Amino acid sequence: MYSHYPQSTHMHNLKNETLAVVEPWVKNGLWEAKTISTEHALREVAAVSYLIGRGYHPQHAHQIVESWWHHQ
Numbered sequence: 244m245y246s247h248y249p250q251s252t253h254m255h256n257l258k259n260e261t262l263a264v265v266e267p268w269v270k271n272g273l274w275e276a277k278t279i280s281t282e283h284a285l286r287e288v289a290a291v292s293y294l295i296g297r298g299y300h301p302q303h304a305h306q307i308v309e310s311w312w313h314h315q
Contacts, residue, residue, distance in 0.1 A: 264301060265292055271305075287312075 265288075272288035287308055294304035 264295060267301070268292060268305065283312075 268288045268291045272284040275287065276284035290308045290311075291301070291304045294307060295301050299307070
C-alpha cells in the first residue's frame with residue numbers, strides 16, 4: 244500500500260471487499276488460462292472487473308463479456 248495512505252479500517256474493508264468481489268473471476272481466469280490462453284483469461288477478468296466497477300452486477304458483467312467471445 245502507498246505510504247501516504249493511512250492503514251485504516253476503511254482501507255482494510257475496501258481491500259477485503261474488492262478482493263472478495265474479484266475472487267470468483269480470478270479463479271475463473273486461472274481455469275481459462277489453462278484451457279484457452281493466458282492472454283484471453285487476463286483480458287476477460289479485466290473486462291468483467293471493469294464492468295463491475297461501472298456498476299454492473301458481477302454475474303451480468305460476466306455474461307456480457309462471455310457473449311463477446313461467442314458472438315464475434
